[in-house]
Amino acid sequence: MNQTKILWGSVFSVSTVILAFTWAATQWTAWRLGFQTQLGTPWFTLLGWPVYYPPEFFWWWFAYDAYAPDIFTTGGYIAASGGIAAVIVAITMSVWRAREKKRATTYGSAHWAEPREIRRAGLLAPDGVVLGRSTDAYLRHDGPEHVLCFAPTRSGKGVGLVVPTLLTWPGSAIVHDIKGENWTLTAGWRSRFGRVLLFDPTNLASAAYNPLLEVRRGEREVRDVQNIADVLVDPEGALEKRNHWEKTSHALLVGTILHVLYAEEDKTLAGVANFLSDPKRAIETDVPPGNVTI
Structure with missing residues (x-):
């Protein structure tokens, strides 16, 4: 005013x-x-x-x-x-x-919310993403809007907001947990009421995903394998026009993946890599006799 x-x-x-x-x-x-x-x-x-x-x-x-x-x-x-x-x-x-x-707004209008503003914003709900705490209640957001927390490293974002949310959130969640702290602190509790999966390619205990098993055998298998090769050759999808090496590597991968799916026991991307470059096999015998797919 x-x-x-x-x-x-x-x-x-x-x-x-x-x-x-x-x-x-x-x-x-x-x-x-x-x-x-x-x-x-x-x-x-x-x-x-x-x-x-x-x-x-x-x-x-x-x-x-x-x-x-x-x-x-x-x-x-x-x-x-x-x-x-x-x-x-x-x-x-x-x-x-x-x-x-x-409350002058000369340099902006941001301020700490008062109790009536907290109630008006609907932040006293029993469920939702934990945002903080007022005098006698936890503040939670349970609406369709997005939530962004921006703060320096080691300032309490994880232990103050993320961990309490994971310990009270009843639904599914995908957590980008680079340090593994959220998994360590919350996986045990969340496993009591749902399935919990850890995806960490560098961890032997990680959940695994084999894209080759998603290939639909039959008339769609070539298209599915080409999609997998597209991701391997151009993972970011940024190549507008592929050069000679990119085209030939794509064709090589498509043929190799199809061969591995039909003729090899290890039907994984690791199996494809081992088939192309097995350190125990001499270069003259890259393709063992009897394992040629026509």
């Missing part, structure tokens, strides 16, 4: 409070004096009651105090109460102004 508008609001609020209490003192004094004609002509009449100008109390006090000192003293207390109330309002407005100033 604009600071000038807040300042004018404070001035208006304080003035209104002082005017209201002064007017109340005027009307109360006139009532106690029986609305005598010596008080002057009323400003207007409301529902049969004469209403006087707010500051007339002070004129009456100066002129008639000697005739009814108790009434004017009480009226003075009422008017003075307006000053006390005005001070309270001024302090309240100052605190409000300071609070609004703290």
Whole structure:
């Protein structure tokens, strides 16, 4: 909110409070004096009651105090109460102004969420991705939106967000766990309610996948093998036009994979590599007799 508008609001609020209490003192004094004609002509009449100008109390006090000192003293207390109330309002407005100033958006509007903002964002759900913790509850996101956590290395992203999420997430999850820390900390628990697979080609305990077993035998086998060779020759799919070596290597791989699928026992990519370059076999006998596929 604009600071000038807040300042004018404070001035208006304080003035209104002082005017209201002064007017109340005027009307109360006139009532106690029986609305005598010596008080002057009323400003207007409301529902049969004469209403006087707010500051007339002070004129009456100066002129008639000697005739009814108790009434004017009480009226003075009422008017003075307006000053006390005005001070309270001024302090309240100052605190409000300071609070609004703290939220200035000159350099951006990001700030720590308040409880009402947390509730409005729906971050108090019992399930979802763990985002953090407020005073007495965990903050979770369970909506269709994406979640991004950006922080330096060793700043607590894993132990603070990822691990708690994996320990409480009831559904499936694919975790890119380069260091293996998430697997070590959460795999045991998640294996109690689902199947847990570790894919690490450098680990003997890794789950394995053999793409050659996905080749559909028959009229589709050549196309399937060509797709596998495409990935091996151009893994990023960035080659718009292949040169001689890339074309011939692709053709060699297609023929070799088809041969391994039909004629070799080790029907894997490792088997294809061993068939092409078996260190135990002399170069003159690359293809053992009887193992030629036509």
